Amino acid sequence: MPGAIYAEGLVKTFGDVRALDGVDLDVPEGTVLGLLGPNGAGKTTTVRCLTTLLRPDSGKAVVAGVDVVKHPDEVRRRVGLSGQFAAVDEYLTGRENLQMVGQLYQMKAKAAKVRADELLEQFNLADAADRTAKTYSGGMRRRLDLAAALVVSPPVMFMDEPTTGLDPRNRQALWDVIKDLVSGGTTLLLTTQYLEEADHLAHDICVVDHGRVIARGTADQLKAQTGGERVEVVVHEREHIATAAEVLRGFGKGEATVEEHTRKLTVPVTGGAKLLAEVIRELDTHGIEIDDIGLRRPTLDDVFISLTGHAAEEREEGNGAVQDSKDQKRKKGTEK
Ligand SMILES: Nc1ncnc2c1ncn2[C@@H]1O[C@H](COP(=O)(O)OP(=O)(O)OP(=O)(O)O)[C@@H](O)[C@H]1O
Ligand SMILES: [Mg+2]
Numbered sequence: 001m002p003g004a005i006y007a008e009g010l011v012k013t014f015g016d017v018r019a020l021d022g023v024d025l026d027v028p029e030g031t032v033l034g035l036l037g038p039n040g041a042g043k044t045t046t047v048r049c050l051t052t053l054l055r056p057d058s059g060k061a062v063v064a065g066v067d068v069v070k071h072p073d074e075v076r077r078r079v080g081l082s083g084q085f086a087a088v089d090e091y092l093t094g095r096e097n098l099q100m101v102g103q104l105y106q107m108k109a110k111a112a113k114v115r116a117d118e119l120l121e122q123f124n125l126a127d128a129a130d131r132t133a134k135t136y137s138g139g140m141r142r143r144l145d146l147a148a149a150l151v152v153s154p155p156v157m158f159m160d161e162p163t164t165g166l167d168p169r170n171r172q173a174l175w176d177v178i179k180d181l182v183s184g185g186t187t188l189l190l191t192t193q194y195l196e197e198a199d200h201l202a203h204d205i206c207v208v209d210h211g212r213v214i215a216r217g218t219a220d221q222l223k224a225q226t227g228g229e230r231v232e233v234v235v236h237e238r239e240h241i242a243t244a245a246e247v248l249r250g251f252g253k254g255e256a257t258v259e260e261h262t263r264k265l266t267v268p269v270t271g272g273a274k275l276l277a278e279v280i281r282e283l284d285t286h287g288i289e290i291d292d293i294g295l296r297r298p299t300l301d302d303v304f305i306s307l308t309g310h311a312a313e314e315r316e317e318g319n320g321a322v323q324d325s326k327d328q329k330r331k332k333g334t335e336k
Pocket of ligand 2: 043044045160
């Protein structure tokens, strides 16, 4: 039986940009799917198709048991959405924004007020509740928008980059809210650019690039594919880079990557902290002085390098001009 969010062969084009090129998803009820990918991968377009804001050119999507193309109104009644760009009413206060959402969903005024207060508290907005949203900082707007998506608890939720722009404390608070939500039975699809976030929250992860799912699995499976942890070493002398690379190669499960200007070498390993001690000893034996050494988990970049053989495209802020220039490149087919 298909899950609470199901998509098969979703295609969406904008002119000659193929934003979705056959996306397949299946999210079992009560679980979290992390949709991971770089700028322009097709994350938002996927969310917009699944929440009926966009009509796919072809393919099939069923959300909460309802076909999104055939019965969009029915789908809208069963899903909640927090978009990438906060959709709050600037001229209403935080509290009014939330109460308004409650009333749109036909909650009684009293119930809407109680729910608004709860959410303001949960999202650290209680102190600012009676200020108009136009006085809010970026992170506050983002939190208000997330709170608005949670006024009613729909069985299926979509969150597009929910933690982008949040400081660490608020990011943690949101992670807690999300965990609560899911333990209450909600099915969630969230998009993110951070493996670490998907790792914390998602049961399953789909990595998308150029409108296609290029890998799927649990965080552990993806990391294992990526070669597990990395040892990162910064050598003191530039002249030692070559020897250090040689030493690391002996410990690594793959080639060491070298960043000349920062004198940083990185190599995928398995073996954890014990191995780290051995690496330090071996470098010392070769007379290589180090400024820094550490063990770190794979990042999205590592996943990309190992999956596609090339790095994720440069991080671009979601601003039209930059995105446009990338589209131009894609249209001309000059992108690698
Ligand atoms: N309305 C639109 N008109 C034209 N092109 C679009 C439109 N919406 C999306 N695209 C293009 O489709 C591709 C996928 O965009 P999408 O917004 O889904 O990416 P994303 O993975 O959400 O990226 P980001 O991490 O930057 O939010 C991009 O090349 C984008 O420019
Ligand atoms: Mg997006």
